[in-house]
Amino acid sequence: MMQIRAEQIKKEFYRKSKGTNIFAAVNTCDFTMEEGTLTVIKGRSGGGKSTLMNMLSGILQPTEGKILYGDVDIYSMKDKELSEYRNRHIGYVPQGKSAIVSLSVIENIMLPEILYGESNEDGAVELMDRFGITHLRDAMPEELSGGELRRMAIARALIRKPEVLFADEPTGDLDDENTVIVFEALREIANNGTTVLMVTHENDAEKYADKIYRMDAGELSD
Amino acid sequence: MKKTGFVAYKNIIKRPVRSIALMILAAVLALSVFGGTVIVQALNNGFSSLENRLGADIMVVPYEATTKQELENIVLQGNTGYFYMNGEYLDELSELDGVGQISPQYYLASVKAGCCSIPVQIIGYDPETDFAITPWIKKSSSDEVGYLDVVVGNDLNAFVGDELSFFGVKVNVVAKLDKTGTSYDTQVFTTRETIQTLIEASLNKQLNEYANINSGNVISCILIDVDDTHNVDEVVNDINIHYKKLRAIRTTNMISGISDSLAAVSDIAQIITIVVWVVALGIMIVAFFMMTGERKKEFAVLRAMGASRAKLSTIVLTEGVSLSLIGGLVGVILGLIIIIPFSGYIETKMALPFLLPDAPMIIIAAVGAILLSTFAGALTAGFAAARISRIDTGMILRSGE
Numbered sequence: 001m002m003q004i005r006a007e008q009i010k011k012e013f014y015r016k017s018k019g020t021n022i023f024a025a026v027n028t029c030d031f032t033m034e035e036g037t038l039t040v041i042k043g044r045s046g047g048g049k050s051t052l053m054n055m056l057s058g059i060l061q062p063t064e065g066k067i068l069y070g071d072v073d074i075y076s077m078k079d080k081e082l083s084e085y086r087n088r089h090i091g092y093v094p095q096g097k098s099a100i101v102s103l104s105v106i107e108n109i110m111l112p113e114i115l116y117g118e119s120n121e122d123g124a125v126e127l128m129d130r131f132g133i134t135h136l137r138d139a140m141p142e143e144l145s146g147g148e149l150r151r152m153a154i155a156r157a158l159i160r161k162p163e164v165l166f167a168d169e170p171t172g173d174l175d176d177e178n179t180v181i182v183f184e185a186l187r188e189i190a191n192n193g194t195t196v197l198m199v200t201h202e203n204d205a206e207k208y209a210d211k212i213y214r215m216d217a218g219e220l221s222d
Numbered sequence: 223m224k225k226t227g228f229v230a231y232k233n234i235i236k237r238p239v240r241s242i243a244l245m246i247l248a249a250v251l252a253l254s255v256f257g258g259t260v261i262v263q264a265l266n267n268g269f270s271s272l273e274n275r276l277g278a279d280i281m282v283v284p285y286e287a288t289t290k291q292e293l294e295n296i297v298l299q300g301n302t303g304y305f306y307m308n309g310e311y312l313d314e315l316s317e318l319d320g321v322g323q324i325s326p327q328y329y330l331a332s333v334k335a336g337c338c339s340i341p342v343q344i345i346g347y348d349p350e351t352d353f354a355i356t357p358w359i360k361k362s363s364s365d366e367v368g369y370l371d372v373v374v375g376n377d378l379n380a381f382v383g384d385e386l387s388f389f390g391v392k393v394n395v396v397a398k399l400d401k402t403g404t405s406y407d408t409q410v411f412t413t414r415e416t417i418q419t420l421i422e423a424s425l426n427k428q429l430n431e432y433a434n435i436n437s438g439n440v441i442s443c444i445l446i447d448v449d450d451t452h453n454v455d456e457v458v459n460d461i462n463i464h465y466k467k468l469r470a471i472r473t474t475n476m477i478s479g480i481s482d483s484l485a486a487v488s489d490i491a492q493i494i495t496i497v498v499w500v501v502a503l504g505i506m507i508v509a510f511f512m513m514t515g516e517r518k519k520e521f522a523v524l525r526a527m528g529a530s531r532a533k534l535s536t537i538v539l540t541e542g543v544s545l546s547l548i549g550g551l552v553g554v555i556l557g558l559i560i561i562i563p564f565s566g567y568i569e570t571k572m573a574l575p576f577l578l579p580d581a582p583m584i585i586i587a588a589v590g591a592i593l594l595s596t597f598a599g600a601l602t603a604g605f606a607a608a609r610i611s612r613i614d615t616g617m618i619l620r621s622g623e
Contacts, residue, residue: 051616059526060616080530087528094619098523100229102236107228112527117225140236156527168619 002070002163004056004195006031009065011051025051028064029220031213035163038190039197040209041220048218049199050095050168056197057166058086069164087112091157091194095169098153099141106137109156120159127155131185147178154185164195171202183208226533229524230540241545244509247502248549248595249556254498256557256591258491260584264565265484268403268575272480276473277354278323278445279454282315282461283307288469293443297405297476302331302343306432306440311468315444318460320452325351328417329442332388332410333429342378343409344388346417354445355411363397369415373397377407377566386410389423403569403577446470483574503598510542510606521610522618535607539600542607546599550592557591558584 011026026048033039033056041049054060056067058074066073069089074082086092099108107114109124128134131151136144144152150170157165167186171179179202187208190196198205206212214221234241276297287293287305309326316324328346347355349367359373363382367373372393374380384395393416401407412420422437424430432440448454454472461470514521521534529537561568562578569576579587 050619054616054619057526059619060614080532083525083528083530083533085528086526090528092526094523094526096519098519100520100523102233103229107232111229111524114228115226115524115527115529115533 002035002195003068004033004164005068006056006062007066007068009052009055009062009067011048011055011060012063024218026055026062026215026220027218031056031220033164033195033197035195036190036193037195037210038187038208039195039211039213040205041197041199041213041215042201042203042205043215044201047216048220049215052215052220053166053168053197053199057090057092057164058082059092084116087116088160089163091160091162091165093150093153093157093165093167093170095172097141097146097149099144099149101141104138104140105133105144105152108141108152109159111156112160123159123161124155127158131155146173147175147181150174150178150182151185154182154189158189158194162194164197165189167196167198169200170198171200171205179204226529226536227540230537230544233537234541234544240509240513244506244542244545244599245549245552247506247509248546248599249553250498251502251546251598252550252553252591252595253557254495254553255594256554256587257561258495259587259591260557260561260579261568262488262491263579263583263587264403264568264576265487265572265574267577267579268569269477269480269484271402271577272404272477272575273473274358276477277357278473279448280446280458280461280470281473281476282311282444282446282465282468282470283442285467285469287442288471293471293476301405302341304329304331304431305442306435307442307468309439309441311465312441312444315446315461315465318457320448320457320460321446322449323351323353323445323447325353325445326414326441327354327443327445328414328421328440330388330417330421330424330430343405344372344417344420345409345411346414346420347411348414353447358402359397359399359411362399365396367396367411367413369413370394370419371396371412371416373399373411375399375407375409375411376401378410388420389427389429391420391423393420401577402575404575480574487572487574499598503602506598506602507605510538510602511609514538514606514610518613518618521613522615525613525615526619531611534610534613535604538607538610539603542599542603543596547592547596549599550595553595554588554591558588 007030008028009026010024010028013023013025014021015023041052043049051060055062061075067075074085077085100111103111106124109127110119110121113120128137131154133148133151136148141149170182174182183205186196186198283293284305284307312324312326315321325348330344332342332344349356359367370393372386372395374395376399380386380395382395382398386393386395418437421430425437446457448457458470458472461468524534565576565578
């Protein structure tokens with residue numbers, strides 16, 4: 001059982017253009033995710049949700065505090081080690097369009113493996129089947145709709161069978177039908193044992209969540 | 223198995239305009255280095271060849287030959303012409319202090335030769351005393367050049383075994399010289415006895431400006447090598463003071479004009495190469511920086527998937543090195559296509575001795591040019607890679623750019 005724990009984390013940014021030079025995007029907080037749960041963080045744009053998620057996912061070092069995966073303090077690792085850790089254990093669905101435009105759908109899905117000289121085409125095909133994009137296997141990203149691109153991004157995040165999946169506004173620019181498809185997919189992923197954290201401003205997300213947090217002006221609350 | 227380089231490869235293929243533009247820049251870099259190196263080397267070779275071909279410290283000619291500039295036209299420019307002086311000067315000059323080796327040369331211009339579409343310059347030498355032409359002929363043929371035998375320059379349309387006719391006298395081609403890159407490539411060489419026969423034939427056909435000369439006792443030029451105990455200038459001055467109808471010329475002075483032109487061409491080639499490199503490198507740096515700006519989100523996504531900073535740098539460097547390597551190859555191939563087939567045209571246009579380097583030297587220049595353009599690509603991509611390795615993944619993904 002791997003618990004993900006944030007201890008007294010805080011993120012501040014240096015901001016030249018504003019009156020005060022230091023801006024706290026996330027105020028000091030603790031946060032825990034249990035294995036196989038789907039956690040949702042809601043809140044207004046600019047409230048610090050994505051910053052918190054990026055700190056938790058190992059791509060944004062907190063100004064203060066620790067992020068622990070089990071007993072491992074991920075920010076104590078060097079860049080190469082942490083990058084490989086992210087590749088093997090963490091899936092990430094970025095907000096907006098995140099396809100690599102020079103790669104086909106199947107190449108995009110296999111990319112996390114390709115980066116480390118591995119190749120699991122069967123796994124990629126299986127994921128395409130699961131998300132209903134098998135027919136788009138060799139299509140290029142510009143040929144895909146927003147919903148298809150998002151499903152491709154989720155498939156890509158799952159190719160390494162990660163223990164944790166982070167999804168940043170995964171339904172941001174989708175219609176209702178595709179929004180439901182994505183929420184149901186994330187729920188199913190959590191049911192299969194992957195720990196899922198979704199950042200969203202969609203109210204409908206609540207009914208798929210095991211735990212819901214709210215984040216406004218850098219303050220995290222239950 | 224696909225690896226990090228696969229991402230770079232696909233990016234090259236799927237962004238053809240950018241890729242081709244960067245390849246063209248690399249090709250221009252390689253072409254400028256390769257072309258500049260080969261041309262300057264060819265000019266240097268031509269100049270060295272010319273120095274060797276002159277083969278003497280001093281040339282002594284009739285005074286009027288220098289006033290009409292005929293000598294330089296014949297020796298340096300490959301024009302046709304002839305002038306004569308009394309052969310007895312040879313014996314007199316051989317007695318002077320400081321004269322080591324001494325040998326006569328005989329000039330004759332054909333009006334129309336079977337071998338050539340233009341009149342050809344015929345140069346006669348004395349096989350017994352010659353030290354300038356014979357060593358050079360022996361490089362191309364070990365056969366003796368007998369009576370009514372000729373040796374032809376490399377550019378002439380005549381080959382060993384051909385029979386040519388000069389002033390009604392038939393002569394046999396017994397050797398074809400290696401390329402020299404000088405006016406000698408368009409000239410015909412033969413022994414003293416043969417050229418005396420040809421001069422006599424030209425007089426009989428009234429095709430020689432010198433109507434009243436004894437073909438058996440005229441020479442055109444005396445070549446002198448000064449012995450080790452004397453200074454060349456001393457011997458030159460000695461001749462010029464005591465023989466008013468003659469003119470002694472130090473050969474190094476004769477080719478100083480060519481040397482100056484060569485230095486000027488080398489300087490221009492260097493300046494052009496530097497300007498091309500500065501401009502092309504600047505464009506490449508801007509192109510790579512623009513590329514990193516455009517692909518910020520892509521690199522942030524790769525980071526989120528687990529690409530280390532080193533892997534991102536590898537992708538950018540692979541793109542830069544691959545494109546500049548291919549561009550470098552293209553540039554060198556273009557250089558070969560332009561320079562080698564058109565070397566004769568370049569030689570004519572520059573009016574300078576031009577002798578292409580041999581194959582190993584060309585290969586070294588080609589490999590050097592490719593390596594330099596590849597290094598330039600790696601360097602400019604390296605700047606971009608350094609920028610990318612510093613991207614703030616969290617900030618880029620957070621803003622959804």
